[in-house]
Amino acid sequence: MINGCQLVFLLPLKALPFACADRVYYEGIRYSKGAFGRLLVLMSQWFAPTKLVVTFEQEGQGRFTEEQIAQLVERDASGRVVGMRLPQRAVMIANHQVYADWWYAWSLTYYMGTYADVFIVLKESLKWLPILGWGMRFFNFIFLKRSWASDRFHLSSSLSWLGRRAEKQDSPLTFILYPEGTLVSKDTKPLSKKFADKIGIPDMLYSLLPRSTGLHYSLRSLAPRIPSLHLIDITMTYPGIPPFGYGQSYYTLRSIFMDRVPPPAIHMHIRCFDVAKDVPIGDISSTNPDVLPKTSPEDHVQEVDIPEKERETFELWLRDLWREKDKLISKYLETGSMVDGGRPQVEIPLRLRRTREVLDAFCFFMPVAVFWAWWKFR
Template sequence: MDSGELRQRRPATTTSSKVDEGHPAGPIKHGGSKQGILMVLFGLYFFTCSLLIFSTQLLGLPLYLWNKAYYYRWMAWTKEHFALVLIFMTELWSPTIMRVYGDKSVEGQLKQTSDGRLETTFSPRMVMIANHQIYTDWIYLWWMAYANKVHGYIYIMLKRSLQFIPVIGQGMTLYGFVFMDRKWANDEKRMRRRLEQLNAQVAPGKTTLNPMWFLMFPEGTNLSFNGRNGSAKWASKSGEQDLKHCLLPRSKGLLFTLRQLDKSVDHVYDCTMAYEGVPPGEYGQDVFTLRSTYFEGRPPKSVSLHWRRFPMSSIPLHPLPTDDIGPDAEAKAEKRFYNWLMDRWREKDALMDRYMTHGSFNANDDGDVERFLADHPPQSEDGYQFDFPAQDMKVVETAVKPAAPYEFVQILLPALAVSFVVQRLVYGWRLVVAWLTLIQMLRDLEQTAEALRLAVGVGVY
């Protein structure tokens, strides 16, 4: 990092004090003492559950040597447990309204149950891309996987530094998450190996591939002051116009991923995420901090998710037969995919602009599509017709919550099972020791009797 970048970094206190003057979630709801109690309870809850789940993961490690299918199912089971930890954590410490939208491509795939929960019927195997607003984005996307009953089969691409967090990092490694150095020479080998595994994992006794939701944030980082500057520099370097509400995406890793999964995945799902109340010119990470979200009682009033689905067959991934053979053909293919991704991100930026203006993804103004397309003519040739959501489009309004409170017991089951087994083993060992002691006593008694018989010259029987 050069000195110019250092001078551009905004002090955290500047943003915090500015935001606190009128926080979108209102005044602080919990005083200092209650915040302290909430912090302690939060820490005990999260780290106790994490240790229990990590212990369960370790118990399943020997399965890898015996049967990999059972090993992957075991790890998926523990991943389901961690999803429940996040869901209960959100429900208890940071309850918020979730609004889930979708365009025509996901029509019929978003449903609301009689008790108000969200249920989805998205593809069981897909690549999921999203803009990156705040560090909590992945929690809400994991909750979406829970609504689709594939929360044990989500895979996330993360910064490599997270792998070294004690317990948490090792647990995520066992989950099969992909950790990136942001150095392509290192990342390519790691990604190729992991994606090859995901192309081959099957359930025990079956030949079909396991479900898989592979989550990527093409922007590479969350929206922040430094991220905004980085996007502006990339725009200047690449000749692109910078975006207003999103960061410019990078295409290399996503293109590599889609090519590797081309034969086993049918769709890419795109999610546009927005948090209610982030003031213009500010950033969600500075408004909804860990403290305000979980301890001050000021989580986002609502989080909105807008979904689109793209068939893999519609995405330009490979060189065309008409391209020249050689490096130029690959360069043309990469450019076509880059244009496709940029079109999607410009549309995403327009959706975000709609949200920032009206507080909703639903359309309000006539002619918006025409104006957008006039200002941002498509660069790709995939034929996709962008449209804003209609005002009468059904929106699922719900909350992050489990299907039933007793689901939490699943997290404790492995520990209870191990405790029961250990108790039985201890009881059995004590029983064996008691029998061995009794046998030894009888032998000692027999030897004593034999000694007395020899001493007095008469039998004791």
């Protein structure tokens, strides 16, 4: 129904030669994406009840105190968490254990207030899926061919456009990316080990070696256009998965939402980095934020042509970040928490803030309801 309304009511606006029509189109797309974000939370609330257990850390400051967390978390009169004051323009990365990871990451953005401005990278074949693929194209998701020679220009150009638009319109932006590229599984873990052996380093224990290229290009494309850009790093763990077990063997989309056996909690340890100060993305001082990268290798700008030394520095930084994730996951497996005992954590039941938001989640059924009522009572 969301995609049907996009096709019938929003797409025709693209053909109108008026600036106001273009604004209405993009606001309509944002509203439809926000409805989908609410729908994700509502499906958890109704069919797979669970909660987010969140702990925080700031680069250079360490684990947060109760006073610092109180400033980050917004509660209603009953004390229930209804919002989190996290960066509104950020690249969000996480380890990848189960297919539902993206579901819970998007649900987190509901409490951040950026759920209508989420963008994801997907393989290009998905954009041709009927309904789902069409809807993701309306959402301005980025589709890649898995051929880096051509993908890097398309990725850089697409993100540069999104970043410039977010800064110009003063709107949020959350770009979700999984540097591992795929799930940790019995099939992918040997490949990670083989790659680690090839470059002469130890493999990760509970995750895959992260691939830095896509994230590096993404940050270099967005940072010149969004001076306040942050990197939100999430370490995710699920109860009930034994050491060296594979999450997808315990929690699948079918088991969570069809068999209604969700994880009792999703543990998220969040670290925030100021990209300009804390992340070694290299020298982007000569990049003109008003100029978008071209989509051909013959005509490109600096963010798609990274010096080897800067690539290596960023790769080492990301790999160290992933080793810290391994330590956090190991600590969770030993103690049931990724932080020391007594450290504050925030529990957020996955549910809509207000009952009336159910209408927002299902608003796109209204045309059908009106048609049905007209047909019934005509």
